Amino acid sequence: MTKLRFADEGEAADLCAFLTRLLHYDRAAAVRLQGAGEAVAVYGSPASFEVLAVRAVRLAEPAESLDVTVSAGELLEAVDEGAAAAVVPAAVTGPAWAGLLPPRGGWRTESALTGEELRGLVAAAVAEFRALVEEIPPQERTRSALDGTGRRIWSRTVDGTGLPVRAVHAAQSLGFLRPGPGPQILSCGSWLRLRTPYGSVAVRRAGRLGGLGVGVL
Incomplete structure (x- = not known):
């Protein structure tokens, strides 16, 4: 079981807002989580827009080894805004976009x-x-x-x-x-x-x- 500890309640609230918006367009939406030092990148693809969106969420503790695709709905339910933490849900079979992300640098x-x-x-x-x-x-x-x-x-x-x-x-x-x-x-x-x-x-x-x-x- 992987637990994320966010930098503060605001980061947890911003993540919940992002997930809620993704679910507005697709109730079965999935997101890919990638640890990046003291942050986790949350990737999603809102239905109908044909784009890839990402929200970086600051962490209180690094999550370097984290790289998993999960249900956006289950992740939203797992976030405890008051405690600024979340238990990462079980992995799901991700959509095609989840394996095809933009490059890290060179922009x-x-x-x-x-x-x-x-x-x-x-x-x-x-x-x-x-x-x-x-x-x-x-x-x-x-x-x-x-x-x-x-x-x-x-x-x-x-x-x-x-x-x-x-x-x-x-x-x-x-x-x-x-x-x-x-x-x-x-x-x-x-x-x-x-x-x-x-x-x-x-x-x-x-x-x-x-x-x-x-x-x-």
């Missing part, structure tokens, strides 16, 4: 935008989606029509960086685009990444999760 800055700019970008995209949906006759608002409309909007890229707008939307939906130091758009090989002080979202340039590499964002 370079592509663009630095303010959180306000990125939040505005998402708000504009949401407003455009709603307006376009309103233009579709009610009898033609099929799932296929809605998905196609959304795909055209969310596949656009941010300032020519190649990062799809859906990655920014995912970052906001997961609580990563909070007020504070500006986010950065980074690249490494075929990977692109939106990094904020509260978490990261990564995608392949081709728009699909894949490729080799294991590391911590």
Whole structure:
């Protein structure tokens, strides 16, 4: 049995918030945990966004040997916020993305935008989606029509960086685009990444999760 002791109650609360948001999109969500010194990286892939998200949680005690994929729901239930601790649940057979993580290092800055700019970008995209949906006759608002409309909007890229707008939307939906130091758009090989002080979202340039590499964002 592996027990995680978080740096403080705030770290435990942030982890619970991240897991809750992942479960909002997929009640059967899994997360991969990787120990990295005095922190543990918690990877997840929120359904429909086609991105890989990671939240680094500070620990009171190192967990260097930890590397396991578990149920997000079971991990959420195992977190004791008051005690700032959690017992790691039993391992599960992870989805394909869990074995294909971005590289540990070698990232370079592509663009630095303010959180306000990125939040505005998402708000504009949401407003455009709603307006376009309103233009579709009610009898033609099929799932296929809605998905196609959304795909055209969310596949656009941010300032020519190649990062799809859906990655920014995912970052906001997961609580990563909070007020504070500006986010950065980074690249490494075929990977692109939106990094904020509260978490990261990564995608392949081709728009699909894949490729080799294991590391911590």
